Amino acid sequence: MPGLLFLIAIFIFLAAAAIAFAGAGRDSRISRLLSLACVAGASALLLLFALIVLVTGIPESIPAWQPFPGISVTFFIDRLAAFFLVLIGAVSACVAVYCTGYVEEMEGAGRRNILCGCTALFVPAMALVVASATTISFLLFWELMAAVSFLLVMYDYADAGTTRAGIFYFVMTQLSTLFVMLGIILLFFATGSFAIAPAHVTAGSLPLVTAAFLALFVGFSVKAGIIPFHKWLPYAHPASPSPVSALMSGVMLKVAVYGLIRFLVAVFTPDLWWGMVILIAGITSAVLGVIYAIKEDDIKGLLAYSSIENIGIIFVGIGLFVIFSCTGLPMLATISLLAALFHSLNHALFKSLLFLTSGSVVHATHTRDIEQMGGLASRMPVTSALFFVGAAAIAALPPLNGFASELLVYTAFFESVTVADPLIKILLFVCLALFALTSALSAACFVKAFGSIFLARPRSQESREAREAGRAMLAGPALLAIACVVLGVFSYQILAGFGYIFPIPDLLLVSVLLLVMGALTYIILYVTASHAERTSETWGCGSLSLPASAEYTGHGFSEPIVTIFAPLYRTKKTVTKNYYDRHDCIVAGGTAEIRLVKFFEEYLYLPLARGANRAAGYVARMQNGCLDTYLLYVFLAVVAVIIFLGVTA
Amino acid sequence: MSYDFLMYGIVNTLCVVLVAPLFVSVVKKVKAWTQGRQGPSVFQTYYTIAKLLKKEVIYSPDASRISRFTPWVCMAAILVASLFVPLVYVTAPVGGIGNIILFLYLLVLARFFMALAGLDAGSTFGGMGSSREMSIAAVIEPTTIIVFAALAFVFKSLNIIDMAGIAATTGTPVTPVLILLGISLFIILIVETARIPVDNPETHLELTMIHEGMILEQSGKNLALMEYSAAIKQVILMALLINLVIPWGIATTLAPAALAAAAVLFVAKGLVLALVIGLFESSMAKMRFFRLPGLFVMAFFFSTLIIIVEVFA
Numbered sequence: 001m002p003g004l005l006f007l008i009a010i011f012i013f014l015a016a017a018a019i020a021f022a023g024a025g026r027d028s029r030i031s032r033l034l035s036l037a038c039v040a041g042a043s044a045l046l047l048l049f050a051l052i053v054l055v056t057g058i059p060e061s062i063p064a065w066q067p068f069p070g071i072s073v074t075f076f077i078d079r080l081a082a083f084f085l086v087l088i089g090a091v092s093a094c095v096a097v098y099c100t101g102y103v104e105e106m107e108g109a110g111r112r113n114i115l116c117g118c119t120a121l122f123v124p125a126m127a128l129v130v131a132s133a134t135t136i137s138f139l140l141f142w143e144l145m146a147a148v149s150f151l152l153v154m155y156d157y158a159d160a161g162t163t164r165a166g167i168f169y170f171v172m173t174q175l176s177t178l179f180v181m182l183g184i185i186l187l188f189f190a191t192g193s194f195a196i197a198p199a200h201v202t203a204g205s206l207p208l209v210t211a212a213f214l215a216l217f218v219g220f221s222v223k224a225g226i227i228p229f230h231k232w233l234p235y236a237h238p239a240s241p242s243p244v245s246a247l248m249s250g251v252m253l254k255v256a257v258y259g260l261i262r263f264l265v266a267v268f269t270p271d272l273w274w275g276m277v278i279l280i281a282g283i284t285s286a287v288l289g290v291i292y293a294i295k296e297d298d299i300k301g302l303l304a305y306s307s308i309e310n311i312g313i314i315f316v317g318i319g320l321f322v323i324f325s326c327t328g329l330p331m332l333a334t335i336s337l338l339a340a341l342f343h344s345l346n347h348a349l350f351k352s353l354l355f356l357t358s359g360s361v362v363h364a365t366h367t368r369d370i371e372q373m374g375g376l377a378s379r380m381p382v383t384s385a386l387f388f389v390g391a392a393a394i395a396a397l398p399p400l401n402g403f404a405s406e407l408l409v410y411t412a413f414f415e416s417v418t419v420a421d422p423l424i425k426i427l428l429f430v431c432l433a434l435f436a437l438t439s440a441l442s443a444a445c446f447v448k449a450f451g452s453i454f455l456a457r458p459r460s461q462e463s464r465e466a467r468e469a470g471r472a473m474l475a476g477p478a479l480l481a482i483a484c485v486v487l488g489v490f491s492y493q494i495l496a497g498f499g500y501i502f503p504i505p506d507l508l509l510v511s512v513l514l515l516v517m518g519a520l521t522y523i524i525l526y527v528t529a530s531h532a533e534r535t536s537e538t539w540g541c542g543s544l545s546l547p548a549s550a551e552y553t554g555h556g557f558s559e560p561i562v563t564i565f566a567p568l569y570r571t572k573k574t575v576t577k578n579y580y581d582r583h584d585c586i587v588a589g590g591t592a593e594i595r596l597v598k599f600f601e602e603y604l605y606l607p608l609a610r611g612a613n614r615a616a617g618y619v620a621r622m623q624n625g626c627l628d629t630y631l632l633y634v635f636l637a638v639v640a641v642i643i644f645l646g647v648t649a
Numbered sequence: 650m651s652y653d654f655l656m657y658g659i660v661n662t663l664c665v666v667l668v669a670p671l672f673v674s675v676v677k678k679v680k681a682w683t684q685g686r687q688g689p690s691v692f693q694t695y696y697t698i699a700k701l702l703k704k705e706v707i708y709s710p711d712a713s714r715i716s717r718f719t720p721w722v723c724m725a726a727i728l729v730a731s732l733f734v735p736l737v738y739v740t741a742p743v744g745g746i747g748n749i750i751l752f753l754y755l756l757v758l759a760r761f762f763m764a765l766a767g768l769d770a771g772s773t774f775g776g777m778g779s780s781r782e783m784s785i786a787a788v789i790e791p792t793t794i795i796v797f798a799a800l801a802f803v804f805k806s807l808n809i810i811d812m813a814g815i816a817a818t819t820g821t822p823v824t825p826v827l828i829l830l831g832i833s834l835f836i837i838l839i840v841e842t843a844r845i846p847v848d849n850p851e852t853h854l855e856l857t858m859i860h861e862g863m864i865l866e867q868s869g870k871n872l873a874l875m876e877y878s879a880a881i882k883q884v885i886l887m888a889l890l891i892n893l894v895i896p897w898g899i900a901t902t903l904a905p906a907a908l909a910a911a912a913v914l915f916v917a918k919g920l921v922l923a924l925v926i927g928l929f930e931s932s933m934a935k936m937r938f939f940r941l942p943g944l945f946v947m948a949f950f951f952s953t954l955i956i957i958v959e960v961f962a
Contacts, residue, residue, distance in 0.1 A: 396757070407750055415807075510746075522721065525870055530703050560780055560784035
């Protein structure tokens with residue numbers, strides 16, 4: 001019965017896409033609204049279905065379509081898949097609600113219908129990847145997801161920056177598919193089946209299985225944005241419309257996380273060093289992600305780098321899970337895996353919340369540069385409150401959900417002293433320190449983001465004239481904000497409800513205590529203190545009116561951190577001076593330049609791209625357009641085949 | 650919530666609130682002595698707070714709700730954090746109160762709001778303070794977490810109240826590891842309470858101030874709340890150091906005599922620690938801001954050393 005719910009949801013999605021595309025030629029507003037309403041409804045249905053499976057724990061199998069023997073498209077939803085379907089359903093529903101307001105404010109006439117239609121295809125594609133029971137259908141929907149998301153990124157195709165970002169995204173996402181495909185083929189050679197089922201490892205198939213894992217790991221890392229495969233995120237997110245960024249960052253990255261977890265749990269029997277690889281990749285992404293995030297002036301670029309950081313944290317959880325399960329600590333392994341899963345859900349919620357509210361801000365101020373914003377707290381009070389909830393959650397402030405999942409990671413780290421191997425212990429302690437650094441830097445990063453966007457005075461005419469977003473653009477994020485608070489405050493009860501009772505603090509008790517302490521202070525001060533209040537100009541060192549340009553901006557805010565971590569940023573400073581005199585005393589003039597080296601791009605991506613280009617040049621020489629040469633190739637091939645057959649026979 | 654724990658909460662909060670301003674003044678007094686001045690009375694902080702409560706609150710026209718909420722949030726967060734560190738009486742913790750990670754993040758909660766309030770009025774000084782505070786907090790965090798992990802390892806618990814209980818009942822012999830941890834905790838105390846060589850609590854000069862810069866725009870009862878919560882934060886960090894390293898005399902029953910003795914002992918130990926802090930501050934110069942990461946890296950290696958000694962010993 002619940003399986004039917006899933007199928008109905010998928011069909012509503014398809015209907016939504018058809019409705020939206022049908023209205024594209026006429027730029028029909030009705031078709032857009034109807035389509036988005038269908039997406040919201042279908043997502044809610046998906047959420048309901050997934051919650052049923054999650055709570056009852058009864059897996060759902062959905063009939064297969066078998067085009068060829070051995071190759072089938074089958075769906076199977078167990079608790080793990082259901083968990084990710086909850087994530088997809090919840091976020092997509094809120095994004096669709098937001099979209100109903102946002103789309104009408106956008107430019108682009110009938111293209112907006114295509115945007116709605118592609119969204120209506122994007123969401124079920126992700127859901128079907130998660131629901132896939134065979135590697136074939138996994139790959140099929142993985143590719144559909146990639147293709148549709150590319151179209152969504154290219155919405156503003158007339159803009160040169162978008163085209164560049166789109167191409168970059170397209171190449172990276174195809175690279176990801178390529179590696180996933182390679183992994184699946186290797187897995188097929190090792191096991192002889194396309195089912196997502198435990199691979200029986202024999203001595204002979206061990207190298208194949210290991211290679212399959214590595215290929216899949218790279219494929220999922222590219223999609224999830226793990227450093228050094230992360231470069232597409234900070235390009236694609238600022239270029240695409242905000243709801244698309246919210247879906248991609250909030251949900252699509254989690255589909256890659258799902259892939260990794262699914263293959264680790266259901267297919268492979270992981271080795272200890274796999275865990276170490278995942279852990280190190282995760283912690284590197286977390287630290288570098290947040291360090292890059294803090295210097296960003298583009299609000300969506302900042303959020304994109306922050307996604308890299310959070311995906312890093314999720315990978316840290318997965319890495320710890322593998323390490324602990326290989327060292328015989330099942331309890332800690334469970335905590336770590338739950339931490340990874342819980343953080344996936346939490347990140348999906350607060351990151352889509354942040355992307356949606358920053359979309360409203362960008363729409364109101366017509367800029368993505370936070371240096372041009374400021375003072376929006378009084379102009380957009382509800383949006384600022386919603387953004388604040390997201391910022392507080394991502395900065396891991398108790399009692400919100402970001403803290404709840406980071407607490408699980410910390411608990412796993414702190415308890416890890418029971419690991420026997422001293423070298424692993426050292427590795428874990430180093431990672432713990434770096435993890436703490438990440439968390440503190442992310443707090444600094446979001447103080448900067450919230451402070452520069454919403455506080456103090458507006459620094460541009462557009463920001464002065466900004467107005468609050470419409471109702472739909474507040475309702476969607478508001479739902480996400482409520483989810484962030486509820487999942488944090490009731491985290492202990494929710495985990496206990498699913499049977500996971502850990503020695504972690506009860507955040508409900510902490511929230512009550514916070515309220516009690518606040519109320520007590522308020523009552524005491526109400527009785528004892530003066531109630532007089534006055535408004536007066538900020539002190540400006542004696543000048544009568546302080547210009548907005550004098551206040552601390554985002555750049556100034558992050559300067560100390562940028563200076564402290566200068567070696568990581570790879571900034572190149574060049575100063576040349578010329579002098580009037582021989583002794584270099586009186587300066588005549590000169591130039592100074594500060595350049596940020598795009599480290600991964602200049603030292604990894606471009607050399608690789610040039611290498612590929614050169615290799616392609618050699619291959620191209622073989623194709624000289626001369627019939628004789630081609631006949632020679634055919635002849636050589638036939639000879640080779642004959643020799644090969646002769647030898648093997 | 651058990652009766653014992655409820656009593657613990659009430660006793661602990663009362664103690665914290667009552668003694669917090671005293672230690673602030675004592676440190677000031679010690680510093681005045683070393684400079685050859687007489688200094689203000691040891692009860693000066695109480696008088697200052699009482700005076701501030703009578704004054705009106707002044708807001709900037711640019712200030713948002715953040716400025717209005719921050720003093721309350723800071724006070725509430727720090728008061729809840731104070732429940733995590735027993736001062737005079739220790740009992741079995743309830744519902745994860747006392748968790749060392751949550752303790753750290755309650756301090757982060759207060760700091761997050763304080764930094765935003767610094768930016769809120771649009772003053773350059775506030776922004777500078779916020780920026781420096783968040784940077785320093787980020788750089789010291791790895792050290793703090795390693796010290797806390799070492800504590801968790803030494804006491805085999807993640808809960809500060811449990812740790813204090815273990816320290817009190819077993820009467821931990823002074824091991825080298827504990828002394829090293831004491832030094833690390835002292836460094837964290839200095840950094841977290843914004844003291845020399847990290848910050849200078851005495852001055853409002855823009856080149857040196859961090860914490861004072863952030864609360865420059867606060868006034869009246871809001872300023873009183875900020876000052877009070879800073880004082881409470883100092884006393885709970887002092888209590889953390891005192892009750893884990895030299896726990897003798899902490900009460901394990903609710904008998905009034907035991908509580909009174911424990912309170913007197915705690916104040917005595919606190920005065921000694923305040924004296925040490927004052928002398929430490931007087932013997933140092935304020936460090937240049939960008940020299941600080943070097944200091945923190947030293948503290949970090951120091952605490953990592955403890956772990957390595959403990960783990961491989």
